[in-house]
Amino acid sequence: MALVPSSLPDKYPPLPDDKFPFKEPPPVVITPCDPWPPPYYLEDGLRKVKPYHFTYNTYCKQRWRGREILDIFASEFRDRPTEYYEKAIIEGRVVLNGKPVPSTKTIVKNGDIISHTLHRHEPPSTAKPIGIVHEDDDLIVIDKPAGIPVHPAGRYNFNSVIEIMRADRGYGWNPLPCNRLDRLTSGIMFIGKHRQAAEDMSAQIRERTVKKEYITRVVGEFPEGEVVCEKPILQISPKLGLNRVRANGKEARTVFKRLAYYPPKDDKEEPVAQNGEHHPGMAWKKMRGYSIVRCFPITGRTHQLRVHLQYLGHPISNDPIYANQRVFGPSLGRGHSEEEDDEDIMTRLSRMGKEDIADAVAYHDEMVDQYNKRKAEKMTGETCSVCDTPLYSDPGVHELGIYLHARRYHCEEGKWDYETGLPEWALPPPGYEGATELTKESDPLAVDLKKLGLEDDHESRDQQGQANAVKNATKTDTTSDEPVAASAGA
Incomplete structure (x- = not known):
C-alpha cells in the first residue's frame, strides 16, 4: 500500500511589511x-x-x-x-x-x-445510544454513555462521540464538543452545532461560571458532611493515563458530599478460596460496603475526581486504575503523595489488559455476574493476518465504564440548567432504602462555596489565571499540555 x-x-506571497516571509507547512x-x-x-x-x-x-x-x-x-x-x-x-x-x-x-x-x-483495529465501545437531554439551533446537550471517548484518540476513531454523531446526522455535519469527559465516564456534555455556539459555551466553562456536579460510587463508608480535597495533581505517565497527588503538580480542588452509604448485608468474614486461603484480591472487602458520593470539582484536572477519591482512601469501586489492589497494594494508594514507588506502580499497571485483569473489575463488583467477571479485554496471543497486530479479546460490558457520572451542569447566573437522573448503579440496592432522585425539596446537601471559604479564593485565582493567559499569549510555544498522546498512532 x-x-x-x-x-x-495555495501559496500566498508575503506582504511588503512582513518581517518573516511566509513559510510552507x-x-x-x-x-x-x-x-x-x-x-x-x-x-x-x-x-x-x-x-x-x-x-x-x-x-x-x-x-x-x-x-x-x-x-x-x-x-x-x-x-x-x-x-x-x-x-x-x-x-x-x-x-x-x-x-x-x-x-x-x-x-x-x-x-x-x-x-x-x-x-x-478499533476496540469495541458500548452499543448504547447517545442520549439527547436538550437540543436547539445552537447546542445539543447529550448524555454520553460510558465506554465511548469524546474525540478520536489512541485506538479509537469511528468509536467516538464525534464520529458516531456524524454517522447519525450525515457526513458533512461537524459536531463541536464544548467540554470533555473521560472515556470511562458518562453524563452531561455540550455539542456545538456551529463554531460560535461552541466557542461561547467553551468560554463559559473555562471561566468557571458553570457549576458541575458528578455522582460516583466509592469503596467503603465515606465521611459525612463536606469533604474538601485540595491536593495538587501531576501526570505521571501519559502512556498509561496515570495521574497522582504530588506537591509539584497542578492546583486541584474538589468538594465531596456523601449521598448514601450501603453497608454489607451481613457481618460474615470475607470470602475464602476453595483451598481455604484468603484471595489476595479480596482484601478490600474489609472496607465494608460502598457509598454514593456527590462530587463538585472547582478545578478541572485530568482524572481529578478519581485521583482525589483514591487519595482520600475511597476510590471509585470499579476503577481499573485507581482501585486496583494489584497495582497499589492493600491500602489502594490512600494518602500517598511520594514518588519513590512510581516505577513499580507503572510496571504493574502496564501488565493490566495484557497478562492480567484489573482486580477492581475481576472480583469486586456485586452487580457483575460470574460469567462477565471472567470475561475481559486482554491479548489473545493471535495476530492479524493483514498486519501482524496482536489481537485483543472483546471487553465485557462491565469494563466499558466506571461508576462516575456527570449528573448536572448549570449556569451560575441561572440562565440554563441541565441534569440527568441517577444512574442505575447509584440507586439503592435490593433490600435497602436510600435516595432515588435529587430535588431541591429532598436534597439538603447543596454545597455552599462561600460557607466553605472557597468562593473568594476561586475568584482571585481566576484573575491570576487571566493575567497568566495574557503573559503566555506572547510565547511562541502553544503546545497543549493535555495528555492526548494518541494522534500519531497509538
Whole structure:
C-alpha cells in the first residue's frame, strides 16, 4: 500500500511589511481511503468497527522535542510493541514531514509533522445510544454513555462521540464538543452545532461560571458532611493515563458530599478460596460496603475526581486504575503523595489488559455476574493476518465504564440548567432504602462555596489565571499540555 501525500495549499506571497516571509507547512500524508458510512456493526451489546487503513498526522508535541522518533513511539503509545514501531519506521509506514525517516534514531524537532499509516483495529465501545437531554439551533446537550471517548484518540476513531454523531446526522455535519469527559465516564456534555455556539459555551466553562456536579460510587463508608480535597495533581505517565497527588503538580480542588452509604448485608468474614486461603484480591472487602458520593470539582484536572477519591482512601469501586489492589497494594494508594514507588506502580499497571485483569473489575463488583467477571479485554496471543497486530479479546460490558457520572451542569447566573437522573448503579440496592432522585425539596446537601471559604479564593485565582493567559499569549510555544498522546498512532 503506497502512502499518498496531500496536495499543497495555495501559496500566498508575503506582504511588503512582513518581517518573516511566509513559510510552507511540512507536507503530510492522507488516509488511503475514507470508509463511509463507517464500518460499524452491533454484537453482544457492543459497537464494533471492521479493521481499515488509516493515517495519523500530528505535530511534534513539546515533550517530544529533541528525542529519537522510535523512543517517542515506544514510550508514549502502548497499543503495539516497540518492535512494531521500529519495523513501521524502517518500512516507511511512519514518515517525517512527508518523507521517509532516515533512521529510528532520527531526532524530532519543533514544527515537525509525524505521519503513521497503519491497519487500524478499533476496540469495541458500548452499543448504547447517545442520549439527547436538550437540543436547539445552537447546542445539543447529550448524555454520553460510558465506554465511548469524546474525540478520536489512541485506538479509537469511528468509536467516538464525534464520529458516531456524524454517522447519525450525515457526513458533512461537524459536531463541536464544548467540554470533555473521560472515556470511562458518562453524563452531561455540550455539542456545538456551529463554531460560535461552541466557542461561547467553551468560554463559559473555562471561566468557571458553570457549576458541575458528578455522582460516583466509592469503596467503603465515606465521611459525612463536606469533604474538601485540595491536593495538587501531576501526570505521571501519559502512556498509561496515570495521574497522582504530588506537591509539584497542578492546583486541584474538589468538594465531596456523601449521598448514601450501603453497608454489607451481613457481618460474615470475607470470602475464602476453595483451598481455604484468603484471595489476595479480596482484601478490600474489609472496607465494608460502598457509598454514593456527590462530587463538585472547582478545578478541572485530568482524572481529578478519581485521583482525589483514591487519595482520600475511597476510590471509585470499579476503577481499573485507581482501585486496583494489584497495582497499589492493600491500602489502594490512600494518602500517598511520594514518588519513590512510581516505577513499580507503572510496571504493574502496564501488565493490566495484557497478562492480567484489573482486580477492581475481576472480583469486586456485586452487580457483575460470574460469567462477565471472567470475561475481559486482554491479548489473545493471535495476530492479524493483514498486519501482524496482536489481537485483543472483546471487553465485557462491565469494563466499558466506571461508576462516575456527570449528573448536572448549570449556569451560575441561572440562565440554563441541565441534569440527568441517577444512574442505575447509584440507586439503592435490593433490600435497602436510600435516595432515588435529587430535588431541591429532598436534597439538603447543596454545597455552599462561600460557607466553605472557597468562593473568594476561586475568584482571585481566576484573575491570576487571566493575567497568566495574557503573559503566555506572547510565547511562541502553544503546545497543549493535555495528555492526548494518541494522534500519531497509538
